[in-house]
Amino acid sequence: MAEVFLFEFLVIQTFIWPCTGGDPKVTCVYSQSCILPCNVHTSSDSVILWNHITSEDSVVHSYYNGQDQLGHQNQQFKGRTSLFKDLISRGNASLKLTGVKVQDEGRYRCYSSTVKGFQKSFIELRVEAPVKEVDIKQVENRIICSSEGIYPKPQLTWSINPRSKIEIHTPTTVQQTQEQLYSISSSLLDSDSPDDLIYSCTVSSGRNSKRATFYRSYLHDSTTKQGKLEPLLSVCLYDA
CATH class of the missing domain: 2.60.40.10 (Immunoglobulins)
Structure with a gap:
């Protein structure tokens, strides 16, 4: 025993x-x-x-x-x-x-x-209440990152690779449930750049953190030499 x-x-x-x-x-x-x-x-x-x-x-x-x-x-x-x-x-x-x-x-x-x-x-x-998962997705022309069910109060940070002129000091919304757990969300305006970009969002709370990464790649039209045709999008979630 x-x-x-x-x-x-x-x-x-x-x-x-x-x-x-x-x-x-x-x-x-x-x-x-x-x-x-x-x-x-x-x-x-x-x-x-x-x-x-x-x-x-x-x-x-x-x-x-x-x-x-x-x-x-x-x-x-x-x-x-x-x-x-x-x-x-x-x-x-x-x-x-x-x-x-x-x-x-x-x-x-x-x-x-x-x-x-x-x-x-x-x-x-x-x-x-550790960060269990971070959700990252594109809605229209914005990249949105969010997570929920967290304690203590979490923080959210963005990074973009390669470095971009996109303003990443965007407002972050933090809300608390009746059970005193936190949800957090933030969004970035997607760049018009034809370059491939990697958006990373990290949510941290106490000793725990997780990061979600959003890969944005464009097909290029070699005949008309237009900057882009259709975006190719994929998401990868992993521990920070």
């Missing part, structure tokens, strides 16, 4: 112990499960209380008399928390939080009390 717990902890989150002061930090992925670690005195009569200090010290999970006591649990966490009960007597009071939400971000306190005394520790939870 302990081996399964350790494997799950390593897979579903990033846990960072600070080198110089401050609370340890856990980065949890939006909508997935996450574990907030807490070590306590080894005891079979432990009282364990988890609080979300950021949201007015609300009760996240409580445990005593050998069972969960959730009568005062904050509604935000209802049905989403659990302890590893077979490990409590070995000093492990870690909290498992499922279906992680952006609202779960913030500072948590783990409080425990036994006949040996009481302990408390703090941990900072950060939520991350």
Whole structure:
């Protein structure tokens, strides 16, 4: 059981112990499960209380008399928390939080009390909804780039190859959903140049980024020597 717990902890989150002061930090992925670690005195009569200090010290999970006591649990966490009960007597009071939400971000306190005394520790939870994909397409004479379902607030950058006189400092629209996830979009006016162009759009958020590339190539008419006939378009999506 302990081996399964350790494997799950390593897979579903990033846990960072600070080198110089401050609370340890856990980065949890939006909508997935996450574990907030807490070590306590080894005891079979432990009282364990988890609080979300950021949201007015609300009760996240409580445990005593050998069972969960959730009568005062904050509604935000209802049905989403659990302890590893077979490990409590070995000093492990870690909290498992499922279906992680952006609202779960913030500072948590783990409080425990036994006949040996009481302990408390703090941990900072950060939520991350990585950039999953970037969509790039042409609509009339504009190249449009967009992505959605992202947290924290993303940034969008353009590049054009070969370098062009096209103004790439275009306005970017960022919107936030009720779930506090972000969507982002931007567009460029396509160049009238007959040269082949590669438009690249990168969306970044936290430690994560992805890039979509739009290839625009023109057929040339060698008989009439017109600059172009029909555009050939293709899209390639890959990690930045």
